[in-house]
Amino acid sequence: MSLTTSLSPNCSGTDTVVATTPLVTFLVRVQETALGTFGEEDFDPKLYVDLSLKFNLSKTQKAFDELPRSGENGTVSVEDLKVFIATYFDDAADDLVYYDPVDFVPEPEGFLPKVKNPEVRSWALEVHALWKNLSRKVSDGVLEHSELHTLLPLPEAVVVPGSRFREVYYWDSYWVIRGLLASKMYETAKAIVTNLIFHVDTYGYVLNGGRAYYTNRSQPPLLSAMVYEIYNRTCDVELVRKALPALLKEHAFWNSEIHKVTIQDAQGCNHNLSRYYAMWNKPRPERSRKDKEAASKFLGNSEKQQFYRDVASAAESGWDFSTRWMRNTSEFSTMSTTSILPVDLNVYILKMELDIAFFANVLGNKSTVESFLEAAEARKNAINSVFWNDEMGQWLDYRLTNGTICKESETWQACNQNQNAYASNFIPLWIDLFHADAALVENVMRSFQSSGLVHAAGIATSLINSGHQWDFPNGWAPLQHMIVEGLLRSGLKEARSLAEDIAVRWIKTNYVGYKKTGAMHEKYNVQKCGEFGGGGFYKPQTGFGWSNGVVLTFLEEFGWPEDLSIGC
Numbered sequence: 009m010s011l012t013t014s015l016s017p018n019c020s021g022t023d024t025v026v027a028t029t030p031l032v033t034f035l036v037r038v039q040e041t042a043l044g045t046f047g048e049e050d051f052d053p054k055l056y057v058d059l060s061l062k063f064n065l066s067k068t069q070k071a072f073d074e075l076p077r078s079g080e081n082g083t084v085s086v087e088d089l090k091v092f093i094a095t096y097f098d099d100a101a102d103d104l105v106y107y108d109p110v111d112f113v114p115e116p117e118g119f120l121p122k123v124k125n126p127e128v129r130s131w132a133l134e135v136h137a138l139w140k141n142l143s144r145k146v147s148d149g150v151l152e153h154s155e156l157h158t159l160l161p162l163p164e165a166v167v168v169p170g171s172r173f174r175e176v177y178y179w180d181s182y183w184v185i186r187g188l189l190a191s192k193m194y195e196t197a198k199a200i201v202t203n204l205i206f207h208v209d210t211y212g213y214v215l216n217g218g219r220a221y222y223t224n225r226s227q228p229p230l231l232s233a234m235v236y237e238i239y240n241r242t243c244d245v246e247l248v249r250k251a252l253p254a255l256l257k258e259h260a261f262w263n264s265e266i267h268k269v270t271i272q273d274a275q276g277c278n279h280n281l282s283r284y285y286a287m288w289n290k291p292r293p294e295r296s297r298k299d300k301e302a303a304s305k306f307l308g309n310s311e312k313q314q315f316y317r318d319v320a321s322a323a324e325s326g327w328d329f330s331t332r333w334m335r336n337t338s339e340f341s342t343m344s345t346t347s348i349l350p351v352d353l354n355v356y357i358l359k360m361e362l363d364i365a366f367f368a369n370v371l372g373n374k375s376t377v378e379s380f381l382e383a384a385e386a387r388k389n390a391i392n393s394v395f396w397n398d399e400m401g402q403w404l405d406y407r408l409t410n411g412t413i414c415k416e417s418e419t420w421q422a423c424n425q426n427q428n429a430y431a432s433n434f435i436p437l438w439i440d441l442f443h444a445d446a447a448l449v450e451n452v453m454r455s456f457q458s459s460g461l462v463h464a465a466g467i468a469t470s471l472i473n474s475g476h477q478w479d480f481p482n483g484w485a486p487l488q489h490m491i492v493e494g495l496l497r498s499g500l501k502e503a504r505s506l507a508e509d510i511a512v513r514w515i516k517t518n519y520v521g522y523k524k525t526g527a528m529h530e531k532y533n534v535q536k537c538g539e540f541g542g543g544g545f546y547k548p549q550t551g552f553g554w555s556n557g558v559v560l561t562f563l564e565e566f567g568w569p570e571d572l573s574i575g576c
């Protein structure tokens with residue numbers, strides 16, 4: 009098959025950068041100094057850009073500049089830096105205060121009716137109770153003096169992922185909301201959506217997370233899916249009315265010049281698809297020194313800037329980091345996220361288009377229904393034309409040959425489809441539109457079963473053990489959930505039993521991990537039941553919003569019979 013791709017002809021906007029704040033710039037200096045002073049062991053750079061000022065920025069900066077320094081690198085002593093930090097900053101977590109969710113009760117009426125086993129039920133109630141631990145409200149200090157904080161103001165309460173992730177995250181919120189719905193906490197779920205709509209109204213899109221250093225990028229766009237799930241349970245038309253304008257704005261964002269790539273096939277048919285594209289070309293403030301070190305391979309400034317943009321765009325994808333975004337899977341410096349058309353992103357945007365049509369129908373807006381059904385049909389065709397690989401029975405990410413270089417068109421080659429097995433190759437199953445052809449679903453299911461991704465304790469992210477956290481052997485709750493729900497919705501009997509089998513494995517590994525460590529984890533090792541995941545650039549985290557959400561969702565769907573053991 010021969011296709012032609014065309015990028016925006018004049019590439020306008022591809023050098024777009026959203027300016028950061030003087031506070032973030034200063035905190036990055038503190039962070040780099042702290043790395044020199046305290047050393048690499050146990051160093052979490054994010055902690056420093058999350059600090060709040062006790063005094064105004066100029067007074068704090070002056071005190072910092074006056075610290076005694078020694079040696080070539082101007083190192084500050086441990087004692088001096090500790091005193092400086094204690095004197096001039098509040099703790100990183102002080103800007104969000106604990107909040108008692110208004111709709112939390114220890115055992116909600118009708119909670120997980122299909123869970124019959126008492127041991128599993130009492131664990132599920134403990135997981136349900138974790139919503140209290142993870143609920144926060146932006147402090148009055150942030151609302152009154154936002155210039156002293158990197159935390160961004162929000163109108164409503166939030167549920168955070170946990171541990172170092174002390175602020176709201178965009179795509180995590182979808183699975184948090186799914187769990188809150190199982191917990192019958194509808195008001196808390198709506199409050200999260202209200203906050204994300206506030207992001208769209210304030211910044212034009214939903215931010216990666218609720219901090220000043222996240223304003224240059226978004227995350228996998230699942231706001232419409234959140235509204236859809238809440239509406240399904242509550243029939244709250246007012247929520248739909250409030251959300252629709254924000255969703256239209258968000259749809260325009262993901263189809264703007266920087267995100268949209270048009271692909272022309274041999275028949276002259278144009279297909280529009282979207283890519284991740286962070287509006288940033290410097291080291292990420294939350295990991296500045298390490299990003300700089302990785303970029304030191306590049307001599308030219310524009311190559312460095314491109315690398316930084318690709319790194320930030322990988323963070324935008326939610327898969328930070330993964331071999332999915334690398335031209336050479338063993339070389340981090342070959343990150344090329346902006347030169348890839350990702351399957352999952354386009355599935356999320358397709359879902360957004362279908363949801364917008366659904367909401368417009370609820371509100372009686374016929375012309376929006378028609379135009380968004382048309383947009384969805386076009387994107388479905390694009391997904392099938394560009395990503396579908398008939399021989400493999402999977403949808404594969406597509407690499408643009410000429411990267412982000414501005415060019416009117418380029419010849420499309422079948423070999424530009426990335427044939428490595430990634431869980432994202434099966435995400436189209438999540439959308440009912442791909443279930444129309446039962447033979448195709450069966451083909452995809454077989455391909456999934458023989459892909460090597462299905463393991464004793466869940467679905468692996470990829471088959472490549474790269475040391476990056478979005479690769480083998482890690483399994484992530486969102487990926488388990490979308491594939492399981494997709495298999496389930498396909499209506500095929502065999503797909504349903506495969507879905508249930510994977511859900512049971514996932515619930516067991518979460519349970520055994522919880523019993524061993526007393527915590528729910530951000531990611532799990534799919535090779536070993538009961539073990540949490542590793543790799544990546546920060547220590548494995550606990551809490552954990554989306555893992556709790558997926559366990560509760562699975563237990564609600566599949567239940568747990570009285571006589572089924574939950575051990576590994």
Ligand SMILES: OC[C@H]1O[C@H](O[C@H]2O[C@H](CO)[C@@H](O)[C@H](O)[C@H]2O)[C@H](O)[C@@H](O)[C@@H]1O
Pocket residue numbers: 054169173177178179180216217292294323324326327328329546
């Ligand atoms: O600090 C490094 C990166 O941390 C975040 O990414 C990871 O945690 C998020 C919260 O659970 C999750 O949404 C994401 O999928 C994880 O990879 C953050 O989103 C990144 O932007 C940041 O660079």
